[in-house]
Amino acid sequence: MNTEDDTKKLGFLGCGNMGGAxxxxxxxxxxxxxxxxxxxxxxxxxxxxxxxNGLSVSDSVEALTGLPNIVLGVKPQSFDQAASDxxxxxxxxxxxxxxxxxxxxxxxxxxxxxARVVRVMPNTPCAIGMGISAIAKxxxxxxxxxxxxxxxxxxxxxxxxxxxxxxxxxxxxSGSGPAYLFLLAESWIDASMKAGLSRDVAEMLVIETIRGxxxxxxxxxxxxxxxxxxxxxxxxxxxxxxxLERNGIRESLVQALDAAHRRGIELDSEITP
Ligand SMILES: NC(=O)c1ccc[n+]([C@@H]2O[C@H](COP(=O)([O-])OP(=O)(O)OC[C@H]3O[C@@H](n4cnc5c(N)ncnc54)[C@H](OP(=O)(O)O)[C@@H]3O)[C@@H](O)[C@H]2O)c1
Numbered sequence: 001m002n003t004e005d006d007t008k009k010l011g012f013l014g015c016g017n018m019g020g021a022x023x024x025x026x027x028x029x030x031x032x033x034x035x036x037x038x039x040x041x042x043x044x045x046x047x048x049x050x051x052x053n054g055l056s057v058s059d060s061v062e063a064l065t066g067l068p069n070i071v072l073g074v075k076p077q078s079f080d081q082a083a084s085d086x087x088x089x090x091x092x093x094x095x096x097x098x099x100x101x102x103x104x105x106x107x108x109x110x111x112x113x114x115a116r117v118v119r120v121m122p123n124t125p126c127a128i129g130m131g132i133s134a135i136a137k138x139x140x141x142x143x144x145x146x147x148x149x150x151x152x153x154x155x156x157x158x159x160x161x162x163x164x165x166x167x168x169x170x171x172x173x174s175g176s177g178p179a180y181l182f183l184l185a186e187s188w189i190d191a192s193m194k195a196g197l198s199r200d201v202a203e204m205l206v207i208e209t210i211r212g213x214x215x216x217x218x219x220x221x222x223x224x225x226x227x228x229x230x231x232x233x234x235x236x237x238x239x240x241x242x243x244l245e246r247n248g249i250r251e252s253l254v255q256a257l258d259a260a261h262r263r264g265i266e267l268d269s270e271i272t273p
Contacts, residue, residue, distance in 0.1 A: 008151070011038040012083055015046060018098055019042040019073025021127035025156030027053065029129060040064055061085040064093075069148065071120075072097040072107070076267040079110075088112035094145045096120045096152070097138070100171045101267030104138025104164060116140040118149040119167050121175045122156070131157030132174050136164040172260035180256065185210060 012030060014021050023039070026032055034054035040061055041047045046049055047057040056063075064070055064086065074082045076099045088111060089095075093113045103118040111117075117138035125131045130205045133153040137146055146161065153159045162170060185206055192202035217223060 008032065009036045009038075009067055009069065009149075011040065011064045011070045013040050013061060013064060013086065014039050014072070014074030014075065014078065015039045015050065016043070016075075017242050018122060018124065018126075019071060021124045021131070022071065022073075022098070022122055022153075022156055023050070023055075024127045025129050026152070029041050029155040031152070031155035038063060038067065047250045056185065069094045069096065069152070072099060074099065076101050076271065078269055079107075081106075083107075083110035086111060089114045092116065094118060094141070094148060096149050098122055100175060101168070101264040102271060103268050104136075104141075104269065106271060108139035113140055114124055116142060116145050118145050119164055120149060120153060121167060122153065123174050124178050126153075126156035129156055133157060133159050134162045134167070134170040134174065135159060136162050136167055138164055168261045168264040171264050172257040176260045180253075181210070210232060225237070 010026075012023060015023055024035070026037070027034065035056075038056045038058065039047065039050045040058050040063055041050070042059060044059075047059065051057045060063050061082065070093050072079075072082070072095055079099060079102055091116045095107065095111060095114070096118050097104070099107075100121070104119055106115045108115055118141045119136040119138045120133055121135075122133040123131050127135070131153075133156070134205060135146065135149050137143075150159045150161070188206045189199070189202045192206060193199060197205070213226075216226060218225060227241075231241055
């Protein structure tokens with residue numbers, strides 16, 4: 001990205017866990033220079049943190065005025081307040097909303113037609129450049145906005161373009177996905193300790209198993225055949241897998257994604273029209 005180009009300047013409205021993960025990735029990748037980034041944050045600790053990293057910070061949304069690209073990184077529940085503070089945008093801006101649930105028409109309804117909205121659903125591995133972000137063309141967004149959003153998000157991982165109607169399903173799958181895996185890891189470590197291992201050994205075995213298996217899956221893509229390779233009939237893995245199946249691991253995931261999907265729809269309806 002050409003950092004001399006003013007059109008590439010980027011502002012964050014709310015830069016907490018997820019916005020911060022994206023920003024860390026952008027800085028680590030060197031995609032933008034700190035002088036091209038402005039963080040508007042309510043939290044003084046977060047402002048101090050980004051200031052120490054050489055970024056411009058502010059607690060006032062007015063500081064975003066005139067910036068061509070804005071990442072909307074507040075929680076959906078804070079959107080109403082953030083939008084009323086920001087007001088109707090008076091100069092054109094590409095607004096990349098990372099908020100779960102909130103429809104681009106709703107965002108545009110609050111920020112006005114000068115806001116060209118691209119919906120982005122990232123996930124926290126963006127902090128180490130290994131995120132996956134889905135992007136969707138929303139209200140008033142142009143093909144050029146999609147290219148810019150894709151370029152920004154590709155600095156922190158892979159990018160896939162979807163239709164906005166798929167965003168709830170994406171959120172339930174990959175936006176929330178890291179937490180599903182961390183819950184699995186946490187329970188797996190607890191189970192290993194119950195099986196007699198120390199925490200240190202259990203953590204090392206589980207974390208390295210997840211890491212190696214994820215890499216294998218990434219290279220070979222075929223989860224079914226990888227699983228069958230390690231599951232010999234009548235063996236120990238088969239016994240463990242049968243128990244997971246009996247306890248409904250597949251249906252648990254279906255229900256988890258369904259609950260996350262429904263929550264996304266609710267978040268949109270909880271915002272004042
Ligand atoms: N966390 C994830 O894994 C993940 C994944 C994909 C998408 N997302 C989306 O990312 C968004 C942010 O989630 P998060 O987990 O990063 O939340 P977070 O850690 O709470 O970050 C949001 C930040 O925005 C600040 N803020 C709120 N209103 C503001 C305003 N009007 N002006 C300036 N700053 C304001 C908050 O400050 P205060 O805390 O002081 O209010 C907070 O520091 C959400 O919409 C979520 O749907 C999250």
